[in-house]
Amino acid sequence: xxxxxxxxxxxxxxxxxxxxxxxxxxxxxxxxxxxxxxxxxxxxxxxxxxxxxxxxxxxxxxxxxxxxxxxxxxxxxxxxxxxxxxxxxxxxxxxxxxxx
Amino acid sequence: xxxxxxxxxxxxxxxxxxxxxxxxxxxxxxxxxxxxxxxxxxxxxxxxxxxxxxxxxxxxxxxxxxxxxxxxxxxxxxxxxxxxxxxxxxxxxxxxx
Numbered sequence: 001x002x003x004x005x006x007x008x009x010x011x012x013x014x015x016x017x018x019x020x021x022x023x024x025x026x027x028x029x030x031x032x033x034x035x036x037x038x039x040x041x042x043x044x045x046x047x048x049x050x051x052x053x054x055x056x057x058x059x060x061x062x063x064x065x066x067x068x069x070x071x072x073x074x075x076x077x078x079x080x081x082x083x084x085x086x087x088x089x090x091x092x093x094x095x096x097x098x099x100x
Numbered sequence: 101x102x103x104x105x106x107x108x109x110x111x112x113x114x115x116x117x118x119x120x121x122x123x124x125x126x127x128x129x130x131x132x133x134x135x136x137x138x139x140x141x142x143x144x145x146x147x148x149x150x151x152x153x154x155x156x157x158x159x160x161x162x163x164x165x166x167x168x169x170x171x172x173x174x175x176x177x178x179x180x181x182x183x184x185x186x187x188x189x190x191x192x193x194x195x196x197x
Contacts, residue, residue, distance in 0.1 A: 002144050003179070020184070036148075036181070069179040073152060076177050081142040081150060082122050089119050092145055 002088045006081065007032040015040075016070040017061060023050060025059075036063035118143050118188050125191035126151065130184045133159040137191050138178070147182035154178045 007029070016026045017038065027040030038061040047054045118126070118140070126140040128149065138154030156173045 002142060003148050003150075006142070006150075063181075064183065066181045067184055068175075068181070070175050071150075071177040071179060073177040076141070076150070076152075078141045078152065085122060085142040085144070086119070088144060089115065093113060 002084050003036060004032065004034050010075055013072065013075045017066060018068040019065050020067045037061065115145065121190055126188060127191040127194040128180065128188050129186040131186060136180065147185040149180045151180065152177050
């Protein structure tokens, strides 16, 4: 849930998504779900490379197609992220062994 | 007794190795002949990862001379989806060239 919560804080921010097939799309993050499926608006791409995307303004991206998401460092609170990661590690570690 | 066993098991989970890299330089080997080195800020149980000041190295075979070459890409802040991750380790464990 850490990354779901994190990406919810990036709604209305600009991100650049790199797909597993190499396509790169920049756009404004409009929506995110638990599978890290994304909805992007105002998308920008290299239309010379991807002419089939020239008319696309807004799209849904299946989370499993994503390789990287490039973020703007000013949108990211790194100390908050590290604390959240440590808390999540404790929480998931505890659950796994709670029943034994 | 069971308490002691539980704590010793939970303190040696595989993901703890990534936890110890938080705020340190981490090395990732990724699918598609890719490597990534940078400062680790977040991870989860799927190995989704956020790294800052990342340098990605992509290895490929040059079509003309058949030699292995690489290109490097920099990214200030990057999210890496866990299903691309092959292994993760402390960057000081890895010889860089």
